[in-house]
Amino acid sequence: MLEVGKIKDKLLINGQELKSRLFIGTGKFPQKSLIPDVIEGSGSGIVTVALRRVDFTDKDENIVNYINKDCIIMINTSGARTAEEAVRIARISREAGCGDWIKIEVIRDNKYLLPDNDETIKAAEILAKEGFVVMPYVSPDLMVAKRLEEAGAASIMPLGAPIGTNKGLKSKEFIRILIEEINLPIIVDAGIGRPSHAAEAMEMGADAVLVNTAIATAEDPVLMAGAFAKAVQAGRDAYLAGPGSIRNYAEASSPLTGFLSN
Amino acid sequence: MIINTFSWEEVFFLKIKLNGKEEYCGQKMTTLDSFIKEKVQNLKKVVVVHNDKVVKKKEWNKVLLKDNDSVEILKFVGGG
Numbered sequence: 459m460l461e462v463g464k465i466k467d468k469l470l471i472n473g474q475e476l477k478s479r480l481f482i483g484t485g486k487f488p489q490k491s492l493i494p495d496v497i498e499g500s501g502s503g504i505v506t507v508a509l510r511r512v513d514f515t516d517k518d519e520n521i522v523n524y525i526n527k528d529c530i531i532m533i534n535t536s537g538a539r540t541a542e543e544a545v546r547i548a549r550i551s552r553e554a555g556c557g558d559w560i561k562i563e564v565i566r567d568n569k570y571l572l573p574d575n576d577e578t579i580k581a582a583e584i585l586a587k588e589g590f591v592v593m594p595y596v597s598p599d600l601m602v603a604k605r606l607e608e609a610g611a612a613s614i615m616p617l618g619a620p621i622g623t624n625k626g627l628k629s630k631e632f633i634r635i636l637i638e639e640i641n642l643p644i645i646v647d648a649g650i651g652r653p654s655h656a657a658e659a660m661e662m663g664a665d666a667v668l669v670n671t672a673i674a675t676a677e678d679p680v681l682m683a684g685a686f687a688k689a690v691q692a693g694r695d696a697y698l699a700g701p702g703s704i705r706n707y708a709e710a711s712s713p714l715t716g717f718l719s720n
Numbered sequence: 721m722i723i724n725t726f727s728w729e730e731v732f733f734l735k736i737k738l739n740g741k742e743e744y745c746g747q748k749m750t751t752l753d754s755f756i757k758e759k760v761q762n763l764k765k766v767v768v769v770h771n772d773k774v775v776k777k778k779e780w781n782k783v784l785l786k787d788n789d790s791v792e793i794l795k796f797v798g799g800g
Binding site for chain 2: 483484485486487490493506507508509510511512514518520521522523533534536550551553554556621647648668670671
């Protein structure tokens, strides 16, 4: 029997305890100055950024300056179309002092931005050997996830729906299989468009979710970040609490005896 | 008689592959440091990759650029 409030519920990735099960992406914000408050409001401990060539006419600040100091910065390899390019981005980021946490993202498909699972596995094999904390973004597939686990990935990040679509957990059944079969944290990434989607993922046992578009494109991103934080926590608590079974027929909540007569 | 013709760019400038684009830029005998400072206005936390190797800011002035070097100037941007 679980004792409420006494559950020690920690999310460990690569042996490191994370303070939240909500990870935040930093793309698409209307003003970068919102980002510190969004991170604060979300309670997130992991924040993703990308690496790009400098646009010589652009005077924008480096995104890293907006990220709260106690957060882990996870570099994504977006823009990579092959394993080789993803590996290069990871190595450059590490040498530039941005740490070992790498979200491997290899995409060749411009319409749906679906990840290339094969190239992702190749990159994961190389980067795990080089000591990176490998967080691969993949289409949810059990055999792919098993190969990533063998390769030394630190988590699996299956997509709920294509990036930026806000459609929710369209791949729910396949993510469920990963949760059941894979002994690594499962972090649902992409497609989560509403706090209710995040709660749904957490209720079914996902270990964390990564949210970007849904927060960044909300009318009030800071308020939305807080809403996601509550939904993620509520979903996690519900998962730990063990939801009751779903039935076809009614089962009275009140005693079935009549009020005055039997 | 063979006449070598040089363009004035070739004589005075370095041929550098900057962010994937080949161009004549920077005078001969230029250090990575002065080259970058000429190109980028906001130097805060840019990542510089010279011939596939990341060069830390404090080392920029120790690198002398040569013809056909590749220089990538990168930075971290928002991403999911």
